[in-house]
Each structure stands twice: as structure tokens, then as C-alpha cells.
Amino acid sequence: MIDFSNFYSSIAKNRLSHWLRVLPAQLYEWENSQVHGQLASWIRILNKFPEIQTEHIELKERVAIGNGSELSVGERKKLENLLQKFHPWRKGPFDIHGIHIDTEWRSDWKWDRVLPHISPLKYRYVLDVGCGSGYHMWRMRGEGAQFVVGIDPSELFLCQFEAVRHFANHDQSVNLLPLGIQELPKLEAFDTVFSMGVLYHRKSPMDHITQLQDQLVEGGELVLETLVIEGDENAVLVPQERYAKMRNIWFLPSASALKLWLEKCGFIDVRIADINDTLTGEQRSTAWMTNESLEDYLDPGDPTKTVEGHPAPKRALLIAKKAFKPLS
Numbered sequence: 001m002i003d004f005s006n007f008y009s010s011i012a013k014n015r016l017s018h019w020l021r022v023l024p025a026q027l028y029e030w031e032n033s034q035v036h037g038q039l040a041s042w043i044r045i046l047n048k049f050p051e052i053q054t055e056h057i058e059l060k061e062r063v064a065i066g067n068g069s070e071l072s073v074g075e076r077k078k079l080e081n082l083l084q085k086f087h088p089w090r091k092g093p094f095d096i097h098g099i100h101i102d103t104e105w106r107s108d109w110k111w112d113r114v115l116p117h118i119s120p121l122k123y124r125y126v127l128d129v130g131c132g133s134g135y136h137m138w139r140m141r142g143e144g145a146q147f148v149v150g151i152d153p154s155e156l157f158l159c160q161f162e163a164v165r166h167f168a169n170h171d172q173s174v175n176l177l178p179l180g181i182q183e184l185p186k187l188e189a190f191d192t193v194f195s196m197g198v199l200y201h202r203k204s205p206m207d208h209i210t211q212l213q214d215q216l217v218e219g220g221e222l223v224l225e226t227l228v229i230e231g232d233e234n235a236v237l238v239p240q241e242r243y244a245k246m247r248n249i250w251f252l253p254s255a256s257a258l259k260l261w262l263e264k265c266g267f268i269d270v271r272i273a274d275i276n277d278t279l280t281g282e283q284r285s286t287a288w289m290t291n292e293s294l295e296d297y298l299d300p301g302d303p304t305k306t307v308e309g310h311p312a313p314k315r316a317l318l319i320a321k322k323a324f325k326p327l328s
Contacts (some may be wrong), residue, residue, distance in 0.1 A: 001031050001043065002158065007175050014147060015189050017256065022185055030178055042159040045085050050075065052097070056166055060110060065152045065167045065177035068098030082306040088289040091132040096167050104289035105321025106282045107135045108197065111226070114248050115161050117319055119221050122144040124191035127182050127215050130198035133160035134174070140194075141174050151184070182207075186214040192221045197315075199226035199258075200243075203253050216322040219268075222267060227252050228275065228316040232261045237310065244297035244306045244313060246289060255316040267320035278313040 004027050011017055052071070058064040072081065080099045092103030123143030128137050131150030134157070140148050152158070161176040166172075181198075195208070204207040212222055229237045231254035243249040253261065255272045262270045270312050283294040294313070299305040304312050 002162065002178075004177070005248050006172050007177070008171055009145070010175075016147075016149075016187065019185070019189075026183060027177070029153060039155045039159070042086065042156070045082050046159060046166065048160055049079070049163070052167065053169055054097075054167070059138050061142075062095065063092070063138045063142075063164070064095040064099035065104055065164065070282065071120065083163060084154065084288070084326075084328065087162060088291055089160065090157075090289060091135045092288075094135070094164055096151045096164065102286040102288050103135075104283060104286060104293055105288065107132075108139075109141050109282050111136060112197075113274050113276060114225065114317060115143070117317060118223055119192065121192060124133075125149075125189060128213065129150070129192040129193065129195045130201075131157070131161075131194075133157045134164065134176050136196065137161075137174050137176070138164070138168075143172070145192075146217055148171070148174045149190075150174075151179045151181065153180050161210070171182055181211045181215075184211070184215060184229055188214065188217055190215050190220060191217055192223060194223045194225075195223040196223070197227075199224065200249050203250050205253070205261060206265060209261060209267075213265060213267065213322055218322055218324045220322045222262075222320045222322065224258070224318045224320070225315060226258065228255045228258060228314055229311050230254060230314070231284070233257045238317065239308070239310060242308055243310055244294075244308075245292070255318070258316065260285060262320045264320060266323055268323045270318060270320040272316060273319050274317040276315050276317075278315055 008024065016280040054066040054070060056067045074097055089101055091105050091107045092101050094101040121140055123146045123202050126140050126145045126148045128150040131137055134150050136198055137148045137150045155178060158176055158178050165171055184191060193212050195212055199205050199208055199285055228254050229235060233256040235254040236257055237252040239249050255275055259270050259272055280295045285293045298312055299307055306312055
């Protein structure tokens with residue numbers, strides 16, 4: 001199984017030490033539950049990776065680890081075949097020892113949109129909720145974050161993350177735990193909390209916003225990115241069945257409605273930082289994700305609509321602060 005002991009040792013010495021009251025039991029339960037039938041085989045793949053200490057790690061402008069000269073042609077081909085076994089690769093891209101993992105999403109494009117609007121991450125404790133395989137966490141580390149924790153219940157994403165971390169010299173300052181936000185206690189320990197591409201999957205968006213708030217220190221920053229529709233502060237789309245072929249889509253508010261929701265939950269200094277249409281150049285099928293993608297989710301006769309007739313994907317970025325508690 002995945003070894004979380006180093007994470008326990010790390011948080012025992014930092015501001016997350018109170019998490020140890022519940023976390024080991026939660027992860028023990030996860031390890032002993034009916035997990036994905038492929039998890040054992042994915043872990044066997046992880047164990048086949050060569051041990052390579054590299055001085056070539058670039059996280060500021062992209063996620064690039066190692067270079068082509070540290071492996072022979074045969075070793076690189078073998079590694080590429082192993083990494084392909086973690087298909088589908090959704091979020092990225094990654095460059096590992098000369099192997100370009102061309103993921104479905106150009107997550108670097110989203111990061112380029114987000115970064116100008118957030119507070120500097122240097123020395124911060126950061127939580128990334130619904131982090132996927134961890135691409136954005138590496139970029140957060142590249143911006144100087146002191147300690148980065150991502151949570152995502154997908155076992156495949158966990159193994160993809162561990163694959164990247166293996167070659168990043170087993171960096172213990174970036175970590176992924178197979179948990180959902182609802183499983184976190186009220187930690188109030190992170191300077192910045194990211195929730196990108198999660199809110200529309202939650203049955204209760206207000207509960208999700210409150211759960212995010214519970215992880216922040218006073219004055220901490222929430223970075224919330226989600227699907228939205230056009231409209232005023234009362235506009236909300238609730239798809240009856242599917243949205244862009246996805247079943248688990250619950251609420252798509254307008255950006256103005258989402259701002260109101262954040263303020264109603266007690267956040268202050270709420271601002272709509274960016275609104276962006278998702279284009280097929282940003283989300284598409286590749287050799288590393290050969291399943292259907294955005295092009296297949298849109299109406300072929302009218303790309304401004306999904307195949308179900310809903311507005312095509314539009315994403316908004318909102319930034320907010322957690323209020324300070326009044327002095328007693």
C-alpha cells in the first residue's frame with residue numbers, strides 16, 4: 001500500500017499536528033476498505049520505477065523533472081511504457097526524464113490565469129481540494145509554498161501523483177491524501193485553500209464553501225474556480241440529467257450568484273477575478289488520454305452549447321478572504 005508515515009512525521013512537527021488525532025485512523029480505514037480493483041497493480045508499477053536523484057527539477061514555469069541524459073534510450077522507453085499504464089492522464093502536462101506526458105487538460109493554462117490574481121504563495125501552507133494528480137500542487141511549490149497538501153479520493157490520481165513525486169526526489173513538502181473535503185476536520189491551518197473544478201460536483205454548494213472556510217486560518221485566502229453560466233445573482237442552472245455528458249453535476253451558478261453565496265457564508269473581500277470559456281485546445285484527447293473529451297461533449301452544430309443543449313462550459317475564478325473573528 002501507499003506509505004503515509006513520512007506525512008505523519010512531517011505534520012507532527014508543524015501547524016497541522018492536531019490533524020493526527022483523526023487522520024491515521026481515516027487512512028487506515030481507507031487502506032482496509034474495498035478500494036479500486038487496480039490499486040494493487042498500480043502500486044506494483046510504482047515499485048518498478050528506477051531510483052534516480054536529479055538536480056534538474058523545474059516547477060516555476062512548468063513541471064519538468066530530470067532530463068533525457070539521465071536515462072538510456074531503452075530505460076526511457078521502459079519508463080514511458082510504465083507511465084502509460086496509469087492511463088488516463090487528465091491534468092498536466094508533465095515532463096519526466098525527457099518523456100512528455102501530454103494530458104487531457106492543459107492545466108498550465110488554468111494556472112497562468114489563476115496566478116496573477118492570488119496572494120503570493122511563498123512560505124504558505126496550501127490546501128488543494130480535488131487536486132487530481134497534483135499538477136497544480138507542483139506549481140504551488142514552484143511559487144515557494146512551504147507545505148502543500150492535496151486531497152482527492154481517486155486512487156488513480158494518487159498513484160499518478162506518487163509516480164511524479166518518485167522522480168522529484170521523493171519531495172515531502174508536497175503530499176496527496178485519498179480523502180474528500182467532507183472527511184477533513186475543522187483544521188483552520190492553511191493560509192491558502194484552492195477548490196478548482198469541484199463545486200459543481202457537490203450536492204450542497206453551501207456546505208462545500210463552509211468546509212473550505214473551515215480549513216483556512218483567519219485572514220486566509222480562498223481560491224475558488226468552477227463552472228458558471230451567464231446571468232445575474234439569481235441565475236443558477238440545475239441540469240436535470242447530464243451536463244456535457246457528466247452525471248454528477250448539481251449546481252452551475254452565475255459568477256454573481258457565486259459571489260453572493262461566498263458572502264452569505266461569511267467570506268469578505270470577494271471578487272470575481274476571471275471568467276473564461278473552455279476551448280477545445282485546453283481540454284482534448286491525447287495519446288495519454290484517449291477517451292472522449294470536450295469536442296465530444298459539445299453540440300457539433302453549435303459549439304456554444306453542450307450535446308444536451310445547455311450553455312457550453314464557462315469557468316469563473318473568485319478570490320475571497322476568511323474574516324477575522326471579533327475580539328471578545
